[in-house]
Amino acid sequence: MSIQWFPGHMTSARKKAGETLAMADVVVEVLDARLPEASSNPMIHELRAFRQRPCLKLLNKADMADPEVTKAWLAYFEKQPGVKAVAISCKKASDVARIPGLAQKLAPHRNxxxxxxxxxxxxxxxxxxxTLMNALVKKKVAAVGDQPAVTKSQQRIDISSRLTIYDTPGMLWxxxxxxxxxxxxxxSHAVGVNAYIDIEVATFLAGFLLEHYPALLTARYGFATEGMDAVGVIEAVAKRRGCLMKGRGGELDLEKASGLLLTDYRSCALGRISLETPSLRAERAKQLLEQPAQPADEE
Known part of the structure; x- marks a missing residue:
């Protein structure tokens, strides 16, 4: 299943971002530390490359990601020209307080x-x-929600006479x-719920957890994972959590169990998990290049 989600407001948001970037000194790109490269929008790279702007990459939600994998990602990004990377949690005031100083080092002439x-x-x-905006300004200036695309318009905030911030809507490509x-x-809840089916995404997640974090599945749900496949994991979650179809003679409710698995990952109830590493990313990119091109009517 190929997931695509590009609501209409994102087209205008991209155009506005390109215009505003001409006035900005540093791009602060907020990434999900659990999937840093997958959550990096290639349009942002194109825009800042065109304007030749340095980038401070914030690996947010680092407290939910595998710490060893996060270290590998920081080393990976630090090798890129004009890039500084740091792992943070936007909910920690001490982490947010570091950001202006880190950005200043990328634009020392603006001081x-x-x-x-x-x-x-x-x-x-x-x-x-x-969440980052509100923490930087130290008051609520941006709407926060657990659904993607809460922010739909750009805003400028003058934090002080020495610091101005432009907030942009979340953009996919x-x-x-x-x-x-x-x-x-x-x-990771970065696309609208109408763009995917819970069972299919949960099956992907279950397969990844089986391969990379089986002990976390056992610790959370209490079942052994030996010999299981991804669908078996969802079935086991359904049994452990009593997810049954009403009036269906005890038939397992795999849709509900899928939702539980996704919620446990998103809330970190399963533990600290990273869905990609630099080496795994390179392997997946190689596989993509080796795939035959699809005819236009099949895309």
Missing amino acids: DAVKPLRLMIMGVPNVGKS PKIAHPIDGQMLAA
Whole structure:
């Protein structure tokens, strides 16, 4: 299943972002630390490359990601020219307080009231940009919700005479090339619920957990994973959590169990999980290149 989600407001948001970036000094790209590359919008890279703007990559929700994998991602991003990467949680004031200073190092010429530092906060939907904005400003200036695309318009906020921030709506891109990226984004709640089917995304997630974090499944749900496949995991979750179809003679409600599995991942109830590593990302990219091109009418 190929997941695509590009609501109409994102087209105008991209155009407006391109215009505003001409006035910004540093792009602050908020990523999901559990899937840093899959949650990095290629349109943002194109826009900042065109304007030759440095980028501060914030691996948000780092407290929900596998810490060893996060270290590998930080080293990966630090090798990129014009990029500084840091793992944070936007809910921690001490983490947020570091951001202006880190951004300042990327634009040392913008350091006074005559030339204030201008930051442009960008990222995919539901990655924590609004929480970051509110923490930076120290009051509620952006709507926060657990659904993607809560913010639909751009705003400018002058935090001080030395710092200005532009907040942008969460943006995906028109075509997600690799199906696994779509699955990861859906599992992490970065796309609208009308763009995917819970069971299909939960099956992807269950298969990944079986391969990389089987002990967390056992610890959370109390069943052994040996010999299981992805569908078997969802069935086992349904049995353990009593997910049964009403009036169907005890038939398992796999849709409900899928929702529980996704919720447990999204809330970190399963534990600290990363859905990709730099090496796994490279392997998946190679597989994508090796796939034969699809005819236009099959895309």
